[in-house]
């Protein structure tokens with residue numbers, strides 16, 4: 001069988017911490033981690049440059065800790081450190097599969113991983129290493145969705161791929177509303193106006209302002225990541241309003 005052909009040269013993939021949960025309530029399911037690492041490895045072997053942002057929601061979320069009484073900024077730092085743990089786990093899983101990877105953190109933790117330096121990150125990508133951007137933006141009150149938009153724009157990615165547990169953007173939450181319909185394509189404005197909970201507004205606005213194409217797809221469906229990268233009609237594409 002002929003190898004698939006990628007339509008993107010460089011992508012930024014956003015995985016939520018939840019994606020790593022598998023069937024567990026907390027932490028990382030090693031089987032899920034290995035499966036996702038394997039799918040990323042397939043892209044890497046195809047020559048696609050992959051930047052990755054992983055969330056921390058499977059371990060800590062700042063807002064949740066703050067609700068329980070913790071100082072919000074401290075809580076957000078814990079959330080950022082959680083993303084570093086997930087990133088290290090992914091680096092390890094990738095390297096066990098023979099894929100070179102580098103964690104680059106927005107918060108300096110030199111003994112553990114590299115600092116995020118844009119030009120160095122681009123060099124890693126050019127050399128075929130998967131770059132895992134850890135610690136979000138490095139600032140409290142942001143999310144890893146915003147970090148993903150930021151890094152996608154900074155590294156000049158061709159597209160930002162947001163991995164979720166449903167196969168695109170729906171008119172309502174399909175897990176709660178069975179009649180919800182999936183959009184094939186949607187504009188940034190619509191996503192914002194209808195509060196479709198694709199990503200937080202800051203992240204969507206950044207993509208919109210910098211014309212960064214966004215695709216939302218289901219990471220739990222094996223092979224969909226490759227299908228998206230090969231240009232198949234999978235998930236939902238968020239684009240600029242052509243009339244603007």
Ligand code: UDP
Nearest residue numbers: 017055056057062076079080136137142144
């Ligand atoms: N976080 C932050 N600044 C950032 C990115 C993340 O303070 O730039 C913190 C925030 O507390 C957040 C947590 O890290 O709740 C984990 O990230 P996120 O909730 O985005 O993870 P996901 O929902 O994608 O698993």
